[in-house]
Amino acid sequence: MKKFKIKEFAQLLGYHPQYLRVLEKEGKIPPARRDPKTNWRYYTLQDLIEAKKQLGIPVNEKPTIQVFINYKGGTGKSTIASNYAYNLAQLGFEVLAIDLDPQGHLTRSLGIPDEASRTLPTIMDGITKGDISTSIISIKDNLLHLIPSNVNLTIFEKYLQQQSIAVETKLYKLLQPIMPKYNYIIIDCAPSVSLANINAMVAADDIIVPIIPDFLSYDGLNLLFKDISALRENATMYHARQIRIIVNKYDQRLSIADILIKTLKEEYKDMLLNSIIRQDATVERAQAKLLTIFEYAKRSKFAQDIISFTHEMLENEKKFTLNTVGAKND
Numbered sequence: 001m002k003k004f005k006i007k008e009f010a011q012l013l014g015y016h017p018q019y020l021r022v023l024e025k026e027g028k029i030p031p032a033r034r035d036p037k038t039n040w041r042y043y044t045l046q047d048l049i050e051a052k053k054q055l056g057i058p059v060n061e062k063p064t065i066q067v068f069i070n071y072k073g074g075t076g077k078s079t080i081a082s083n084y085a086y087n088l089a090q091l092g093f094e095v096l097a098i099d100l101d102p103q104g105h106l107t108r109s110l111g112i113p114d115e116a117s118r119t120l121p122t123i124m125d126g127i128t129k130g131d132i133s134t135s136i137i138s139i140k141d142n143l144l145h146l147i148p149s150n151v152n153l154t155i156f157e158k159y160l161q162q163q164s165i166a167v168e169t170k171l172y173k174l175l176q177p178i179m180p181k182y183n184y185i186i187i188d189c190a191p192s193v194s195l196a197n198i199n200a201m202v203a204a205d206d207i208i209v210p211i212i213p214d215f216l217s218y219d220g221l222n223l224l225f226k227d228i229s230a231l232r233e234n235a236t237m238y239h240a241r242q243i244r245i246i247v248n249k250y251d252q253r254l255s256i257a258d259i260l261i262k263t264l265k266e267e268y269k270d271m272l273l274n275s276i277i278r279q280d281a282t283v284e285r286a287q288a289k290l291l292t293i294f295e296y297a298k299r300s301k302f303a304q305d306i307i308s309f310t311h312e313m314l315e316n317e318k319k320f321t322l323n324t325v326g327a328k329n330d
Ligand SMILES: Nc1ncnc2c1ncn2[C@@H]1O[C@H](COP(=O)(O)OP(=O)(O)OP(=O)(O)O)[C@@H](O)[C@H]1O
Pocket: 072, 073, 074, 075, 076, 077, 078, 079, 080, 101, 103, 105, 189, 190, 191, 248, 249, 250, 277, 278, 279, 280, 281, 283, 284, 287, 302
């Protein structure tokens, strides 16, 4: 069971840690628990849900679906998605990661070797059986859940091509029955223009675009954003509330990186996240050992940068939640 430290708990509620004591005295949040060994104060996920209810902050009944996509290859989609999913699960959220890429790199990044993933179900097996939950496996000592992928998933694209109506909403509809179980569904896409990726974007609440600071990546964004605009105009179920660009593999020694970031800031001001993920060879070593960065080197640059990214995403989430409260009160 995840134990939230006071600071984390305060952050998730959107308050200063000292204010928690005031809220506790006023009986507005459940009292902190104490670890019998260390005597430290902590809270559980249950306390978080209870506190949110008492404070009138809506508790998500639906998960937030976050899709990692870029038509360009090798920008860090799978690496960031897997470590972010793990980080969210460590914070106590119920997380389902979905590997939508027949290369299966998310699956591997989350600890499953290729030989093993070949015999595991993919999302396509769930479709064939008429029950998507049959494709979900528990991983990392039950910390999080995964719909794996392997080369067999190439038939997903063929399956979508054969659909005659509402082809772009298949994935979103398939996910509906399992949604109440999760706080977050994290989807990792293949670097392709495909129906599978259109489906992922239609299902998305947040579209997250990892980019490496070079001009080729920058050019590739246009095509993706053109497709997103077309979806916004034409796909009835498209509902993404934000598109966020995250710079990955940042190397401060390369002046091109700073020039690109400056250009991105000018052109995509509202989309660009403040967090930047630095180039760090530790991540490849972790992946070679089939470990997330938090299991392999939790003090590494990459781990620290994923934590910053997670915190920024949680801050954004809070804005949306608080907006909903505001809208209800108006
Ligand atoms: N911040 C980083 N520092 C160093 N290496 C990184 C970093 N992020 C990703 N990598 C490495 O870059 C390579 C590509 O990353 P990854 O597979 O996550 O990209 P991708 O966008 O998912 O690729 P694809 O488009 O093929 O799906 C991997 O070998 C990964 O270990």
